[in-house]
Amino acid sequence: MNSFTFAQAPAIDAAVREKAGQPGSAYIGGGTNLVDLMKENVERPTHLIGLKKLGLDSITASADGGLRLGALATNADTAWHPEVEKRYPLLNQAILAGASPQLRNMATDGGNLMQRTRCYYFYDLATPCNKREPGSGCSAIGGYNRIHAILGASEACIATHPSDMCVALAALEATVRVSGPNGERTIAFEDFHRLPGDSPERDNTLEPGELITGLDLPAKGFEKNYSYLKLRDRTSYAFALVSVATALELDGGIITDARLALGGVAHKPWRDKTAEALLIGQPATADTFRTAAAQVLAGAKGQGTNNFKIELAKRAIVRALKQATEMNQVVDDNAFQNSNP
Amino acid sequence: MTLQTDYIGKPTSRIDGPAKVLGTAKYAAEFNVPNLLYGHVVSSPIAKGKITKINADPVLALPGVHQVFSHENVPSLAWLDRSYKDDVAPGGSPFRPLHKPEIRFSQQPVALVVADTFELARYAASILEIEYEEEAHETELTQHIDEAFEPGRGKTGYQPPKSRGNFGRGWEQGVAHVEANYSHHAQHHNPMEMFATTVEWLGDKKLNVYDKTQGAFNSQQYIMKIFGLSKDEARVISKYTGGGFGSGLRPQHQLFLAVLASLELQRSVRVSLTRQQMFSFGHRPETLQHVALATAEDGSLTGINHFAVAETSQFEDFTENVVGWSGTLYDCKNVKLGYRLSKLDVYTPLDMRAPGAASGSIALEIAMDEMAYAAGLDPLEFRIRNYSDFDQAQNLPYSSKNLRACYREGAAKFGWDQRTPEPGSMRDGNLLVGWGMGGGIWDAQKQPALAKVSLDADGHLTVSSGSNDIGTGTYTIMTQIAAESMGLPIEAVTFVLGDTELPEAPVQGGSWTAASVGTAVQEACAKLGEQLLKQAQKMDHPAFKDAKIDDVQFANGQMRLRSDLTQAVVLRDLVQASGEPKIEAQNSKLPGMVDMIKPPKYSMHAHNAVFVEVKVDPDLMTVHVTRVVNAVAAGRIINPKTARSQVLGSVVWGISSALMEESVMDHRFGRFMNHNYAEYHIPVNADIHNIDVIFVHEEDAEVNPLGIKGLGEVGLLGVAAAVANAIYHATGKRVRDLPVTIDKLL
Numbered sequence A: 001m002n003s004f005t006f007a008q009a010p011a012i013d014a015a016v017r018e019k020a021g022q023p024g025s026a027y028i029g030g031g032t033n034l035v036d037l038m039k040e041n042v043e044r045p046t047h048l049i050g051l052k053k054l055g056l057d058s059i060t061a062s063a064d065g066g067l068r069l070g071a072l073a074t075n076a077d078t079a080w081h082p083e084v085e086k087r088y089p090l091l092n093q094a095i096l097a098g099a100s101p102q103l104r105n106m107a108t109d110g111g112n113l114m115q116r117t118r119c120y121y122f123y124d125l126a127t128p129c130n131k132r133e134p135g136s137g138c139s140a141i142g143g144y145n146r147i148h149a150i151l152g153a154s155e156a157c158i159a160t161h162p163s164d165m166c167v168a169l170a171a172l173e174a175t176v177r178v179s180g181p182n183g184e185r186t187i188a189f190e191d192f193h194r195l196p197g198d199s200p201e202r203d204n205t206l207e208p209g210e211l212i213t214g215l216d217l218p219a220k221g222f223e224k225n226y227s228y229l230k231l232r233d234r235t236s237y238a239f240a241l242v243s244v245a246t247a248l249e250l251d252g253g254i255i256t257d258a259r260l261a262l263g264g265v266a267h268k269p270w271r272d273k274t275a276e277a278l279l280i281g282q283p284a285t286a287d288t289f290r291t292a293a294a295q296v297l298a299g300a301k302g303q304g305t306n307n308f309k310i311e312l313a314k315r316a317i318v319r320a321l322k323q324a325t326e327m328n329q330v331v332d333d334n335a336f337q338n339s340n341p
Numbered sequence B: 001m002t003l004q005t006d007y008i009g010k011p012t013s014r015i016d017g018p019a020k021v022l023g024t025a026k027y028a029a030e031f032n033v034p035n036l037l038y039g040h041v042v043s044s045p046i047a048k049g050k051i052t053k054i055n056a057d058p059v060l061a062l063p064g065v066h067q068v069f070s071h072e073n074v075p076s077l078a079w080l081d082r083s084y085k086d087d088v089a090p091g092g093s094p095f096r097p098l099h100k101p102e103i104r105f106s107q108q109p110v111a112l113v114v115a116d117t118f119e120l121a122r123y124a125a126s127i128l129e130i131e132y133e134e135e136a137h138e139t140e141l142t143q144h145i146d147e148a149f150e151p152g153r154g155k156t157g158y159q160p161p162k163s164r165g166n167f168g169r170g171w172e173q174g175v176a177h178v179e180a181n182y183s184h185h186a187q188h189h190n191p192m193e194m195f196a197t198t199v200e201w202l203g204d205k206k207l208n209v210y211d212k213t214q215g216a217f218n219s220q221q222y223i224m225k226i227f228g229l230s231k232d233e234a235r236v237i238s239k240y241t242g243g244g245f246g247s248g249l250r251p252q253h254q255l256f257l258a259v260l261a262s263l264e265l266q267r268s269v270r271v272s273l274t275r276q277q278m279f280s281f282g283h284r285p286e287t288l289q290h291v292a293l294a295t296a297e298d299g300s301l302t303g304i305n306h307f308a309v310a311e312t313s314q315f316e317d318f319t320e321n322v323v324g325w326s327g328t329l330y331d332c333k334n335v336k337l338g339y340r341l342s343k344l345d346v347y348t349p350l351d352m353r354a355p356g357a358a359s360g361s362i363a364l365e366i367a368m369d370e371m372a373y374a375a376g377l378d379p380l381e382f383r384i385r386n387y388s389d390f391d392q393a394q395n396l397p398y399s400s401k402n403l404r405a406c407y408r409e410g411a412a413k414f415g416w417d418q419r420t421p422e423p424g425s426m427r428d429g430n431l432l433v434g435w436g437m438g439g440g441i442w443d444a445q446k447q448p449a450l451a452k453v454s455l456d457a458d459g460h461l462t463v464s465s466g467s468n469d470i471g472t473g474t475y476t477i478m479t480q481i482a483a484e485s486m487g488l489p490i491e492a493v494t495f496v497l498g499d500t501e502l503p504e505a506p507v508q509g510g511s512w513t514a515a516s517v518g519t520a521v522q523e524a525c526a527k528l529g530e531q532l533l534k535q536a537q538k539m540d541h542p543a544f545k546d547a548k549i550d551d552v553q554f555a556n557g558q559m560r561l562r563s564d565l566t567q568a569v570v571l572r573d574l575v576q577a578s579g580e581p582k583i584e585a586q587n588s589k590l591p592g593m594v595d596m597i598k599p600p601k602y603s604m605h606a607h608n609a610v611f612v613e614v615k616v617d618p619d620l621m622t623v624h625v626t627r628v629v630n631a632v633a634a635g636r637i638i639n640p641k642t643a644r645s646q647v648l649g650s651v652v653w654g655i656s657s658a659l660m661e662e663s664v665m666d667h668r669f670g671r672f673m674n675h676n677y678a679e680y681h682i683p684v685n686a687d688i689h690n691i692d693v694i695f696v697h698e699e700d701a702e703v704n705p706l707g708i709k710g711l712g713e714v715g716l717l718g719v720a721a722a723v724a725n726a727i728y729h730a731t732g733k734r735v736r737d738l739p740v741t742i743d744k745l746l
């Protein structure tokens, strides 16, 4: 870790100005990812701009009937917000499937979007990594890639975005609000994270210096039929091998609207609108679910140690859709957590 | 001395518990001695090659940086390999930190940066420019099986496995056969507390060394020999250890580096390793195993063949008993055992909880399950039919063995008789249910140890031995033993450990501390008893005039005549009357040493049987271990509470190695890649469900007077195999490469 200075920014425009004026500076939310990366010398900011005084930690109703999440609202406060629990239970589930209570108490919603991949090589300066050092090579290709992408990867990078929360946000069609040197703008969630292509050093489409100020959830929350299913190497406190966020609207057993997004499989939360279209208008049956699952994984490519994720993802999609349909199921394997007398 | 049971055998809460909970228990990196400097270790990014250049100038130019130590400027130290050998060193030539430019394993410590603050040292270490010349390394065991060789004796206590009978004939005599390969990968101990040493410079080469270790004396010997220090100059203190599991059996790099820096700079220095650097030293070696079993018509084993190849470093031959247990646990005339090592460009492996046995029992106990199926027998019935009543490997009777009770009581508690054998035949709603079992055997060991007891005029007894408590409960059970022996209330006894100024005790490992130090404490108490009797006689106490030590007993803070309990004298009064501030006694090492060299008359072992239930999602193949019953036969249980904790922990370890634990090496880099707690998976609370621990009755007058066999390790045996067997029962999938992760079940 290098030495750095730290100051709480008093206001949004001041934060943005500070960032533009100080090359090598970085915003810091809860610090749960950034500080770890600094300890490993993966990130070496010379100045940290604190965001806690920007007044961006509230969760409020928005004019269009949706909900606005401040960028500095913690993951825990977001998950347990009564409106989120009631109207966006998919988001509640996804957040609670991630990290640990301590981390969720610190982690902010903006930081969650911006968290970096957990690729082993990205974290270890002894190994080449295009994302960390463009042009140095991708060690995960041909290496240990259990947690790596099966969809949308490139020859430069096969990393995944590790967030759970973001998978739900993709399914719910959230909008990201940002402020930058050129003013404010909004970014559709599906356009926020990007595929690696030949510039894996860029995780998302934020312009230099831009600050996330909040997230807008649309009015429609799919509170009746939803499921977040996360499969991982232990029951809690592990990143997803595969996760599925799905939300349905049903009318007498027929699917009238559908959302389907996957985590742990690509450089971004992987929403598949073609698969959603295959669900809409169809009966909510195992056959329909399998057809959608086959569509999502049609272009999947394994990298060796992650080949199993293709089959696992298919099964997870079918299960998540079934759970979302029935809503009387063991929601995910967290149910085992409470089986102790 | 006969034991009463005021304390022994009674569940007793940890005496060190409050200090740990309140934070007053200080660990090696928490001694904030004045004027402390901080060292940060620089680790090699490559697995093999050499350092061609170190440019320390920019780092040394930073204000607050004191020195950069590397092979370029380390002073001349002890020359002979012998000086670098610690008590637990295997055969070979121990690694010497900062000795030569050669790199012999990834993450090898190559430099130590010492600065005024921890942060500065860490930053300076991160910008230190080192150039390397890389050479091709070999780290893949599967590629080097052919070069494997039979190791010699090397490490103290290691016995090469002995075959007996004629396996070939036994195989032919069999009517049912199984034969398969088994494997598991490297594992790291990863105790919560990271390795750290704080060296307090007291002037003139005199040091107080606060070290994270499982044996203060082992660390002391090591630095004395390397740095030419006297016992007085090198006092090692280790009162609390935040987990060891074997990782602290050998002195780690940071001890050498901290002492080096302190002596060179004549300052107090602390060096702590990072979590990532905890993957830079010993680990449970990756081991490839082959087991072949044959049974006769009646299910009796006619042949056992168990062969293992394990990794070791290029410079030391780390040996452990992987296959030997297969010649003891079951009754069989024809046993063929083989054990080989293959040298790789890695650091020397290291004992890790139940070393050898944990690995061997994976292969043997899965194979036994396969054999039971092939022979058409219930796995428990199969084991009972092959019960060993006599140790055929050592050709000795057992001092005691109540594994039968483990089988019986464990199975009853678990409800094993409800099991239907067909894989996939048991369900809980939609979930597949699997029941599997396994078990194991572990040496009941004892090492010579010293203890001192000191009774003061207030009637308070201080018991001391330079042993260690890695969380096993040593503080507590030694206090119990002493209180019991002297008939004092437990509050009147204080046990001190972890200091080389105290009487010498061995490293804490092998599950021998309770037996070794416990016996020493008991012997010291017996000596104290004799002194107290003498004192009573000196005082012309009429009742004790002609009494022999066997005529008296110690209870209620008194010494009493057995024949007339009303004839008593208060212990405190004896001290007061002596005119001395205290009466002291110490045991002698001699009986322990004699025990060690005498040819054994008995085979002395602890055993266990473990029963496991898993539930498996039939589509997603997620596995949950929902129920475990572990029945243990380990002689007398001094403290059922801390003993139960040891077995609970063992079960968690077993589940971990069955389902999760694996240090994953990328052989292109010769480097462990999941070197942190986020990616090196061990169970979290949500993975652990019901665990029942049973201690079956076992009396053993031969192991030691206390009848203790030790149980820090035995509870782990067979657990991983039982989980894998349960998964087979649930799914019909036989996974022989652990951990059984989801990809292997899809």
Ligand SMILES: Cc1cc2nc3c(=O)[nH]c(=O)nc-3n(C[C@H](O)[C@H](O)[C@H](O)COP(=O)(O)OP(=O)(O)OC[C@H]3O[C@@H](n4cnc5c(N)ncnc54)[C@H](O)[C@@H]3O)c2cc1C
Pocket: A026, A027, A028, A029, A030, A031, A032, A033, A034, A035, A036, A051, A071, A072, A075, A097, A098, A099, A100, A103, A106, A107, A108, A109, A110, A111, A112, A113, A114, A115, A116, A162, A163, A164, A165, A210, A211, A212, A213, A237, A238, A239, A240, B678
């Ligand atoms: C051991 C461990 C396990 C975890 N497990 C999971 C898991 O299972 N699932 C999961 O989803 N997550 C998991 N996490 C990740 C956790 O969710 C993220 O670390 C957290 O969400 C990041 O939020 P933060 O506020 O702490 O971000 P910070 O660490 O403060 O920042 C992260 C990045 O975002 C930038 N940033 C922060 N706020 C803003 C803003 N408003 N605008 C622009 N840029 C910003 C920072 O500059 C930095 O680059 C885990 C983390 C750890 C350490």
Ligand code: SF4
Pocket: A117, A119, A120, A121, A122, A128, A129, A130, A131, A132, A137, A138, A139, A140, A141, A156, A157, A158, A159, A200
């Ligand atoms: S997958 Fe991406 S992050 Fe990982 S090593 Fe390759 S380039 Fe780096």
